[in-house]
Amino acid sequence: MTYCVAASIDAGIVFVSDSRTNAGVDNVSTYSKMYKFGVYGERQFVILCSGNLATTQGVISQVKRDIKQFMPVNLMTVSHMADAADYLGNVSRSAQEKYTDGGATYEASFIIGGQIMDAKHSAYLVYPQGNYITTSADTTYLQIGESKYGKPILDRILDPSSSLDTATLSTLVSMDSTMRSNLTVGPPIEVMVYEANSLLLNRYYRFEEDSEYLRELKRSWDRNLKEAFSKLPPIAWSSNWDKTKSNEGLEKK
Numbered sequence: 001m002t003y004c005v006a007a008s009i010d011a012g013i014v015f016v017s018d019s020r021t022n023a024g025v026d027n028v029s030t031y032s033k034m035y036k037f038g039v040y041g042e043r044q045f046v047i048l049c050s051g052n053l054a055t056t057q058g059v060i061s062q063v064k065r066d067i068k069q070f071m072p073v074n075l076m077t078v079s080h081m082a083d084a085a086d087y088l089g090n091v092s093r094s095a096q097e098k099y100t101d102g103g104a105t106y107e108a109s110f111i112i113g114g115q116i117m118d119a120k121h122s123a124y125l126v127y128p129q130g131n132y133i134t135t136s137a138d139t140t141y142l143q144i145g146e147s148k149y150g151k152p153i154l155d156r157i158l159d160p161s162s163s164l165d166t167a168t169l170s171t172l173v174s175m176d177s178t179m180r181s182n183l184t185v186g187p188p189i190e191v192m193v194y195e196a197n198s199l200l201l202n203r204y205y206r207f208e209e210d211s212e213y214l215r216e217l218k219r220s221w222d223r224n225l226k227e228a229f230s231k232l233p234p235i236a237w238s239s240n241w242d243k244t245k246s247n248e249g250l251e252k253k
Contacts, residue, residue, distance in 0.1 A: 001145060001182060001184035001185055002020075002021070002049075002050040002144065002185065003017070003018050003143070003146045003147070003150060003175060003185045004016065004017040004018070004034075004049070004111060004143065004145055005048075005143045005144075005150065005154070005171050005174055005175070006046075006048060006113050006123045006141065006142050007140055007141040007158055007162075007167040007170070007171050008113060008122060008135040008140060008142075009158065009160050009162050009164070009167050010161060010196070011162070011195065012193065012194045012196040013114070013123055013193075013196075014164060014167040014171050014191070014192070014193050015046045015048055015111070015113065015190075015191070015193075015194070016171040016174070016175055016190070016191050017032075017033040017049075017189070017190050018175065018178075018179070018185045018186055018189055018190075019031060019033060019186075019187065019189070019190065020185060020186040020187070021053055030188065031057075032188075032190060033056070033190075034190045035047045035060055035063075036192065036201050037063070037067070037076075038075075038114065038199075038201060039076065040199060041199050042117060042199060043075075043076070043114065043115065043117065043199065044114045044194065044199055044200065044201050045075055045084060045112060046112070046114055046194065046201065047060070047063070047111070048110065048112075048144065049108065049109075049144075050109045050110070050145040051106075051107050051109050051128065052105065052106045052108055054106070055092070055096055055107070055108040056108045056110075058095040059088070059095045059108065059110070062091050062094075062095065063075060063088070063091060066091075075087070079116065080116065081112075081114065081115070081119070081121075081124065082122075082124070082132075082134075084112055084114075084116075084124075085134075086130075086132070088110055088126050089127075089129075089130030089131060090130060092110060092126060092128065092130060093129070096108065096128065109125065109127060109128055110125075110126040110144070111125050111126070111144055112124050112126060113194070115196070115197070115199060118197075121194065121196050121197075122134055122135065123142055124142070125143075137160055140154075140162075141154050141158055141171075146184070146185055149178040149182060150173075150174030150175060150177050152177075153170055153173050153174050154174050157170040158170055164193055164195065171191075172191070172214075172217060173221055175189055176217060176218050176221060186209070187207060187211070188206050188207060188209070189207040189211075189214065190204070190206050191205040191206075191207070192204050193205075
């Protein structure tokens with residue numbers, strides 16, 4: 001299983017991915033699911049992968065070949081981020097159909113984000129069928145893989161005005177929550193932070209399984225969650241609380 005997330009906010013984009021692949025309890029391997037492409041000062045892209053490993057590796061290999069062979073359409077020639085997502089969707093669909101006729105077990109999903117010249121930075125989720133969606137003011141993040149466990153923290157914390165540090169911490173906590181609930185998602189954890197309009201990818205972090213920072217993040221989040229839980233109003237108050245509120249409403253009428 002996989003968990004990847006990209007948070008696109010006004011200040012830039014944060015990409016986070018795990019590195020565990022699982023083909024059964026006795027076949028667990030580690031592969032990076034984060035790839036970067038670009039030209040300093042002109043364009044920068046980060047791609048996150050989820051799904052069949054052979055398909056995702058085939059897609060990334062084709063993306064690299066297209067750049068190396070100066071194909072008419074590749075990540076170095078597209079004019080807009082939407083064109084980059086469209087190109088990636090076409091490559092993905094071709095890779096799935098090459099040997100399998102698009103069989104469901106060979107599906108793959110991708111997140112591609114970045115910036116081209118002076119256009120606004122953005123991120124897109126590319127589905128196995130080749131179509132895609134992007135972020136918005138209401139939905140500032142995209143997820144692929146095991147998404148449900150890490151969603152609540154993102155919904156509560158992220159908004160377009162969040163700082164890059166806030167976005168990075170919230171996506172890392174999202175990853176921690178996913179690892180806590182699904183053992184098939186795990187380290188190394190890769191993080192790429194792209195600052196808007198920098199056209200440079202220079203903030204990269206890789207956290208191994210024995211990372212003390214990841215351990216402290218987990219301990220702090222667990223501790224603060226339990227502290228917040230302990231301060232919730234006791235359920236024993238509920239009847240009196242609701243009755244008081246109802247009476248107040250009647251009195252006002």
